[in-house]
Amino acid sequence: MFQLKPIAVVSTIVLLLVLLGGALVTKTGSSQGCGASWPLCNGSIVQTVITKELIIEAAHRFVSSLAGILVIILAVLSWRRIGHLRETKLLSILSVLFLIAQALLGAAAVVWGQSPAIKALHFGVSLISFASVLLLTLLIFEVDKKYDAKVLIVDRKMSFHAVGLLIYTYLVVYTGALVRHKGAGVACSDVPFCSNSSIGMPETIQQWVQMGHRTAALILFIWIAIACYHAVKHHKHEKVLYHGWIISMVLITLQAFTGAMSVLTQLSMFFTLAHGFIIACLFGVLSYLVLLVTRNKVNKQAKKGSGTKAAL
Numbered sequence: 001m002f003q004l005k006p007i008a009v010v011s012t013i014v015l016l017l018v019l020l021g022g023a024l025v026t027k028t029g030s031s032q033g034c035g036a037s038w039p040l041c042n043g044s045i046v047q048t049v050i051t052k053e054l055i056i057e058a059a060h061r062f063v064s065s066l067a068g069i070l071v072i073i074l075a076v077l078s079w080r081r082i083g084h085l086r087e088t089k090l091l092s093i094l095s096v097l098f099l100i101a102q103a104l105l106g107a108a109a110v111v112w113g114q115s116p117a118i119k120a121l122h123f124g125v126s127l128i129s130f131a132s133v134l135l136l137t138l139l140i141f142e143v144d145k146k147y148d149a150k151v152l153i154v155d156r157k158m159s160f161h162a163v164g165l166l167i168y169t170y171l172v173v174y175t176g177a178l179v180r181h182k183g184a185g186v187a188c189s190d191v192p193f194c195s196n197s198s199i200g201m202p203e204t205i206q207q208w209v210q211m212g213h214r215t216a217a218l219i220l221f222i223w224i225a226i227a228c229y230h231a232v233k234h235h236k237h238e239k240v241l242y243h244g245w246i247i248s249m250v251l252i253t254l255q256a257f258t259g260a261m262s263v264l265t266q267l268s269m270f271f272t273l274a275h276g277f278i279i280a281c282l283f284g285v286l287s288y289l290v291l292l293v294t295r296n297k298v299n300k301q302a303k304k305g306s307g308t309k310a311a312l
Contacts, residue, residue: 004074004077004078004081004082004140005140005141007070007073007074007077008074008078008133008136008137008140008141009137010070011067011070011071011073011074011133011137012130012133012134012137014063014066014067014070015067015071015126015129015130015133015134016130016277016280017063017067018060018063018064018067018102018126018130019123019126019127019130019276019277019280020273020276020277021059021060021063021064022060022106022122022123022126023123023180023272023273023276024056024060024273025056025057025060026119026180026181027180027267027269027272027273028052028053028056029053030052030053030054030056030057030060031057031109031110032053032057032110033051033052033053033054033055033056033057033058034054034057034058034061034110036110036111037110037111038061038106038107038110038111039061039065039107041054041057041058041061064102064103064106067099068099068103071095071096071099071129071133072096074092074095074133074136075092075093075095075096075136076092078091078092078136078139078140079092082139082140082143085139085143087135087139087291087294088136088139091132091135091136091139092136094128094129094132095129095132095133095136098125098126098128098129098132099129101125101129102122102125102126102129105118105121105122105125106122109122116178116181116182117178117181119177119181120174120177120178120180120181121174121177122177123173123174123177124170124173124174124177127170127173127279127280127283130280130283130284131283131284131287134284134287134288135284135287135288135291138288149240149292149295153238154235154238154241154292154293155234157230158227158230158231158234158235158241158293159293161223161226161227161230162227162286162289162290162292162293163290163293164223165220165223165224165227165286166283166286166287166289166290168219168220168223169220169279169282169283169286170283171216172213172216172217172220173279173283175209175212175213175216175217176213176217176275176279178209178213179209179210179213182205182206182209183206184205184206184207184209184210185210185262185263185267185272186263186266186267187204187206187207187209187210188202188207188210188211188214188263189263189264189266190263190264191260191263191264192214192218192260194207194210194211214259217255217256217259220252221252221253221256224245224248224249224252225249225252227245227248228245228246228248228249231244231245231246232245232246240292241289241292244285244288244289244292245289247285248282248285248286248289251278251281251282251285252282254274254278255275255278255279255282258271258274258275258278259275262275
């Protein structure tokens with residue numbers, strides 16, 4: 001009998017490694033480490049010439065394959081064992097569908113090549129798959145009632161912040177992935193302005209992409225700060241929601257720091273991978289906050305329904 005919790009935790013960690021592995025492949029220029037063939041490297045199991053790029057790409061494919069197996073097992077077991085929870089079936093479907101989409105995009109990039117815009121989308125698809133598995137994992141741990149995750153009252157502003165920030169964060173993530181795949185990571189080598197430009201404004205496509213991402217990220221930081229302030233002021237009594245926004249504020253601060261350090265250190269491997277790791281965690285936390293908001297709507301409807309029955 002498979003144990004659901006260990007599979008969920010391992011699946012979440014492995015999917016996070018897939019995300020970081022994709023960033024590592026791009027950072028090291030290893031996307032063609034296995035040649036233009038998929039799923040085998042250079043069309044063969046046994047390799048005669050071993051390069052650093054081949055090892056990185058082959059390892060990424062192996063971890064991605066392992067993630068596929070684990071996610072399918074997790075989705076099936078979750079459907080069977082906690083399918084009575086209203087979020088389970090949707091998350092199970094999303095986790096598998098987006099994992100398949102992620103694999104197909106990766107294969108297409110290797111065999112046929114893709115534009116930077118489509119390669120950036122690949123990271124976004126991987127992020128949704130990761131978030132779906134993370135939410136499934138949290139649902140599994142909620143069953144034991146280790147913490148109270150049933151938010152009873154959430155005002156409209158909080159709901160707007162949660163849903164709006166999740167959508168906007170996804171767009172910011174896309175602009176960040178576009179920076180990576182456009183080779184615009186150090187197009188502006190200073191922070192916060194682009195001193196590379198002789199006119200004080202972006203001049204090249206790479207500089208526009210870089211500064212566009214920075215502007216979007218700044219707006220994201222300010223928006224999360226506003227939402228966090230609202231949570232501290234009005235939702236201290238709903239501990240999961242309150243702590244979720246505190247964690248989001250910490251993560252976006254770390255995200256800004258690692259982003260700045262990536263530029264100042266000329267795309268240091270550590271800060272580049274840390275930047276990808278933190279944004280994945282932030283997107284996961286925001287996804288969970290949206291899940292709590294949707295429960296709020298259900299709870300209000302249930303309360304309204306019970307009130308109607310009492311009146312009858």
